[in-house]
Amino acid sequence: MQRVFSGIQPTGIPTLGNYLGAIRNWVTLQDGHECVFCLVDLHAITVWQDPEALRTQTRQQAAVLLASGIDPVRHVLFNQSAVSAHARLAWIFNCVARLGWLNRMTQFKDKAGKDRENHSAGLYVYPNLMAADIMAYKATRVPVGDDQRQHIELANDIAKKFNHDYGVEFFPEIEAFVPPEAARVMSLRDGTKKMSKSDPSEQSRIEMTDEADAIALKIRRAKTDPEPLPSETDGLEGRPEARNLVGLYAALADLTPQQVLDRHGGEGFGPFKQALTDVLVDRVEPIAKETSRLLADPGHLENVLRGGAQRASTIASPIVDEAERLVGFLR
Ligand code: TYM
Numbered sequence: 178m179q180r181v182f183s184g185i186q187p188t189g190i191p192t193l194g195n196y197l198g199a200i201r202n203w204v205t206l207q208d209g210h211e212c213v214f215c216l217v218d219l220h221a222i223t224v225w226q227d228p229e230a231l232r233t234q235t236r237q238q239a240a241v242l243l244a245s246g247i248d249p250v251r252h253v254l255f256n257q258s259a260v261s262a263h264a265r266l267a268w269i270f271n272c273v274a275r276l277g278w279l280n281r282m283t284q285f286k287d288k289a290g291k292d293r294e295n296h297s298a299g300l301y302v303y304p305n306l307m308a309a310d311i312m313a314y315k316a317t318r319v320p321v322g323d324d325q326r327q328h329i330e331l332a333n334d335i336a337k338k339f340n341h342d343y344g345v346e347f348f349p350e351i352e353a354f355v356p357p358e359a360a361r362v363m364s365l366r367d368g369t370k371k372m373s374k375s376d377p378s379e380q381s382r383i384e385m386t387d388e389a390d391a392i393a394l395k396i397r398r399a400k401t402d403p404e405p406l407p408s409e410t411d412g413l414e415g416r417p418e419a420r421n422l423v424g425l426y427a428a429l430a431d432l433t434p435q436q437v438l439d440r441h442g443g444e445g446f447g448p449f450k451q452a453l454t455d456v457l458v459d460r461v462e463p464i465a466k467e468t469s470r471l472l473a474d475p476g477h478l479e480n481v482l483r484g485g486a487q488r489a490s491t492i493a494s495p496i497v498d499e500a501e502r503l504v505g506f507l508r
Contacts, residue, residue, distance in 0.1 A: 186218075198356065386465045
C-alpha cells in the first residue's frame with residue numbers, strides 16, 4: 178500500500194483554499210493508502226508566532242481536520258515538533274541541498290520580498306524541512322495545492338542527490354497529488370492573490386469554522402466585475418474574480434467550470450452568489466459545527482496528537498536512523 182504524507186501550518190484557521198486544495202483529498206486518500214498527516218509547527222515558527230496562539234491554533238487545526246473526516250485511528254495525525262526525526266533529517270538535507278536550489282524557490286521570494294536580510298534562516302531552509310517531512314516516512318504520494326508543486330520538485334532533487342552522494346537507492350521518488358479544480362483558490366477581495374489563512378483581511382477568506390451567516394456575508398461582499406457570467410470558459414479570461422467564484426462552485430459541486438457556466442452563464446452575480454452560498458454552507462457548516470464540538474474538549478485533541486506522534490515516531494525513527502548510518506554517524 179502506498180504511503181501518503183501531507184502537512185499544514187498551524188498559523189490560523191484552515192481556509193476554504195486549504196480544504197479544497199488539500200484537506201479534501203487527504204480525506205479521500207484515506208481509502209486505499211496508509212496516511213500520515215502533520216500539523217507542521219516547526220514550519221510555523223519560521224515567521225514569528227505568539228506561543229499561546231500557536232498552541233491554540235494547533236488544537237484548532239486538529240479539530241478542523243478531525244471534523245473534515247480525518248480518521249486518527251486508521252491513520253496518523255500529529256504535530257511535527259513531537260517527532261524528532263523531522264529535525265534530524267532536515268539537518269542532513271540542509272547539507273545536501275544546494276544554495277542555488279533554494280535561491281530559486283518562489284515562495285521564499287514572495288514571503289521575504291525585498292527585505293530578505295531580515296527574515297529567519299529557517300524561512301530560507303523551509304523547503305529542506307518539508308522534504309525531510311515526506312522522506313522520513315518514505316511516503317510516495319503528497320496531496321497538496323498548486324502552490325506547493327515547486328517544493329515537491331525540490332524534495333525529489335534532494336532525495337536523488339542523497340541517493341547519488343551515498344551510492345544507495347534509499348529515498349523513493351514522490352508524486353504531488355493536486356486536485357483538478359480549486360488547486361489555487363484566490364482571495365475573495367482580490368482574484369490575483371491566493372486565499373491565505375494569514376491575510377490581514379478576514380473578508381478575503383472563508384474559514385472552515387464559519388457558519389452560514391458569515392459565509393453569506395463574505396460571498397455577498399466578494400469582489401466581482403459588472404458583467405454577467407459568460408457562457409463559455411474563454412469568457413473568464415482577464416476576469417480573475419469571476420474565474421475564482423466559478424472555480425469554487427465547480428469544486429464544491431463536483432462539476433467542471435464549463436458545466437457551471439452551462440447552468441449559470443448569462444446570470445448576474447446576485448443569483449450566482451446565492452447559489453454559491455448554498456453549496457458552500459452545505460459543505461462548510463457541518464465541519465464548523467463539529468469543530469466547535471471538538472474544541473470543547475482540548476484534552477481529547479491533545480491525546481489524539483500525542484498518540485499520533487508515538488505512531489509517527491515508530492515509522493520515521495528507523496528510517497532516519499538508517500539515513501544517519503548511511504551518512505557515517507557512529508551509534
Ligand atoms: P499551508 O499550511 O500553506 O497549506 C496547507 C495546504 O493547503 C494548500 N493551500 C491551498 N490550496 C488551494 N488554494 C489555496 N489558496 C491554498 N492555500 C493553501 C497548500 O498547497 C497545502 O497543501 N509547506 C506546506 C506545509 C507542509 C507540507 C509538508 C505539505 C510542510 N511539510 C510536507 C506537504 C508535505 C504549507 O505551508 O502548507
